[in-house]
Amino acid sequence: MSVSSSSWRDPKNLLLLAVVLAACIGVGEFTLRQLPLTDRLGFQQVADVAERAAAAGPREPGQVRILGIGDSFTVFRDAQGKNYLRIAASLAADKGKTISVVNLGEAGVGLDAYARNLIRFADTVKPDVVVIGLYFGDDLLPHGRKSVRERYAEGNLLQPDIRPGETGILHDLKSIAKKSILLNYVYRQAKVYIPALRSNYFEIAFGYLAKQSGLTVAEARSRMAEVDPELVDLARADAINGWDLAFAICMPRLYLDTYTLPEDSKSRLKLDERLDDLSFIIAEARKRGIKPVVVYLHPGIVVEARYRTYFRKLGYAMPPMDVERYKIIDQVSAHLNALGVPHLDSLPLLRASTTDDYIPNDIHLNSKGQSIVGGALFQMLDQSGLLDGS
Secondary structure (H helix, E strand, C coil): CCCCHHHHCCHHHHHHHHHHHHHHHHHHHHHHHHCHHHHHHCCCCCCCHHHHHHHCCCCCCCCEEEEEECCHHHHCCHHHCCCHHHHHHHHHHHCCCCEEEEECCCCCCCHHHHHHHHHHHHHHHCCCEEEEEEECCHHHCCCCCCCHHHHHHHCCCCCCCCCCCCCCHHHHHHHHHHCCHHHHHHHHHHHHHCHHHCCCHHHHHHHHHHHHCCCCHHHHHHHHHCCCHHHHHHHHCCCCCHHHHHHHHHCCCHHHHHHHCCCCCHHHHCHHHHHHHHHHHHHHHHHCCCEEEEEEECCHHHCCHHHHHHHHHHCCCCCCCCCCCCHHHHHHHHHHHHHCCCEEECHHHHHHCCCCCECCCCCCECHHHHHHHHHHHHHHHHHCCCCCCC
């Protein structure tokens, strides 16, 4: 039986087709959001920090408000309630406590941005507690920039980082698309096979880190030439995190030096500067009557041997595994103890876990790993009385 072309132009048929397509997309979106592979897209589904701060609204009477500042570990799947802050708040609610979380974490930033978000939005959000998600990777990385304290004194800290981007209708369409897990997933898969869709994100990361590492152009090119072309292609297609590979090329000893602090390493020589940055954030919180808490977040390279395949393939030097407490953890903990700041180290918790707690071929915790940290954070906040109000 043939179907006349005019039937497809019938408004009722077009409406039915639109409804069916919308339903299919809706079901696909919902289904995809429940799958573990969604964890890999968990850092994009968030609004700008200013929008998130404004959306917090006034605090309800008797409510304890927690402000979260950190990087991609902290902002992970915030809209779905899958990160350690949201999990801690959910557990608190189960115990009858009235808790709200305002998560101002941002992917790809460090201690300067943590300080900026605290100072800019504390008076708007009015939190009781600030949880600082300290990533024991690039958060403690030695760098040549001025300290957070110096930048604040000079009036430069509160100026948001300028990131080049598109404007106009194309930008608006991409912003809408980013809110969809389904469209994000399809676009990521397409980039693997269609090079024209790729950005130059990896090249930007590599160029920035090469400069930070003091590499000459010739040295940077030489190191890039030694890398497996397949890895470079995957990074350019965003099939793996471009920063992971860029760090491995420019700073292959990043995790080894960070965790073991060799005497002559920049990690050891510059650690006091990073601890001062952390002290500045803590002081600014207390100045506003906010109680600080620090959560230690770690890459899988120091957690379990089974997570190291990815790091080895990228070319990182391996920190020793037969270490119960790394030097860096002792140093940071001693510093926070002297300041009287409660802190939670997630490393022993993750080492004790029998599940896979990291996103495959990535440095980040997955939903299971976030749940482990969130459960421990709730216990610490509850036992310390920080969930009982001021």
